[in-house]
Amino acid sequence: MLKEISSYAERLKVELLDFMEEYIYPAEKEVEEYLENPENRWTIPPIIEELKQKAKSQGLWNLFYADDNYGKGLTNYEYAYLCEIMGRSLIAPEIFNCNAPDTGNMEVLIKYGNEEQKQEWLTPLLEGEIRSIFSMTEPTIASSDATNIQTEIIRVGNEYVINGKKWWSTGAIDPRCKIAIVMGKTDPSAEPHKQQSMILVPMDTPGIEIKRPLKVFGYDHAPTGHAEVHYNNVRVPISNLLLGEGRGFEIAQGRLGPGRIHHAMRGIGQAERALDLLIDRAEEREAFGSKLIDKDVIRVQIAESRLEIEQARLLTLSTAHKIDQYGAKAARKEIAMIKIAVPRVALNVIDRAIEVHGGGGVSQDFPLAEHYAHARTLRIVDGPDQVHIRDIAKLEIRERRKNKSIKL
Structure with missing residues (x-):
């Protein structure tokens, strides 16, 4: 027997269905036509930003997170109904600020970030002002076993130096992408599940190289895209580490x-x-x-x-x-x-x-x-x-x- 959702969640569900019919489905063709122009390929269709502001003004924003401080206070069960509706269109999740990888990265910052990290990166992500990537998968190893990850995150004085090659970093080509969460090894001598750490790397840091966009069955998924990203002697402050060494x-x-x-x-x-x-x-x-x-x-x-x-x-x-x-x-x-x-x-x-x-x-x-x-x-x-x-x-x-x- 299905559990009933709250009247609040039911109201959001109705509003979301209406928004999809009135704005999202009609916008799909406009987005497609905009991106067919080679000059626009890696720029953001104006209709996307317009609809994000409209969704925010209607309260259809950050639906994914259960905590009232950051989201709408919905349970996972209630959000399931809303997430299904958004899933009917590939452009919809971003318009409601409920798109991967940003939702996962926001959850990481909420759960594991310190106050300075939250202020600098979580706040603009929650507002939909910037985008982010999650840099974990690597081209030269089987990333389904994350103990294989070879990217180095080595401490040198008051900095960490990052060297490694990542791919399938979704969103790296997006001009709004400002921050990466990178997973790599800080201590290769530790037990296998304590070798890895995660660190925040601003995308304008010297040494970050976007090598190429990656296609999925021929789709490049512009303007967000998936990218191969190389980190070449990238230096960030030790304060950018998330939670602590070995906690990746x-x-x-x-x-x-x-x-x-x-x-x-x-x-x-x-x-x-x-x-x-x-x-x-x-x-x-x-x-x-x-x-x-x-x-x-x-x-x-x-x-x-x-x-x-x-x-x-x-x-x-x-x-x-x-x-x-x-x-x-x-x-x-x-x-x-x-x-x-x-x-x-x-x-x-x-x-x-x-x-x-x-x-x-x-x-x-x-x-x-x-x-x-x-x-x-x-x-x-x-x-x-x-x-x-x-x-x-x-x-x-x-x-x-x-x-x-x-x-x-």
Whole structure:
């Protein structure tokens, strides 16, 4: 049985749905046309900043954080409904200041930053004035095992000197990007999970080199983009370190748990958008003497999609509720489950919608191709499926052994 959300969350949900219909969906084409001009490719479409101000003025801002001091005081369960709505459009999360990687970075600063760090970087992020990146993944090692990370963060006097190569630093090319959270080794001789630290690196620091934008199935995701970033003898004050040396894994776990559930929530929104488009297309197209919507094969696809979406949504809501009740650590298995299940469902539904759209489904005339690329990427982001499957099995076996040891 689904738990009811508060009247406050219900009101935000209605307002968000209205905002999406009135402003977000119509703006998608305007953003696309603006970015098709080569001169605009890595600049910010004016409509994005206009809608951010409108969303802020309507109170649809920083919905992701539960604390009233920084967000709207929503539980994870309540935010799940709102995050799903935002997930229906790839431009929507930023407009409500609920986009990755900024949400994760803001949570890091809230949980682990000192007052000076919060004042300098958290405040402008909460206001949507700047953007940020999370520099963790590296091109030369398997980053799914973060003990492999080779970037060096070496203390020299009152500074840390950073050397390393990172990639998939989402947002690094964005002209508004001002700060990076970089993960690297401060003590290679420590035990494996105590070698890493995280540090704040302003993007205008000498030695930072944006090597190239990276494409996802041909999409460069301008103007935000994903980048390969090299840190060449980058020097920052020791006061830029987060929490303390050897605390990088602790910070990473605190950051990635909420991020994984946010990705899942948005993924359900992508699946819902795809199913809507599938039905609309089937209603208007005719083949072999009848409308597509009247053909059994299409109706099977619609029914299968609805079944999968509802299962994924219920699992996600259950996970969100467990986090609210017992914390992210207690919901570790469920978080891993939705990280696997939701992208699979989104890919299934989007693929069916592409099939019904025919050639249009793989073109730029519909959002399906880009949504498919995004959903496929989610199977890698914040840990690939295989890592989460391993964790689920390990936790399941542990629970079974514990239960067997209990005398009934």
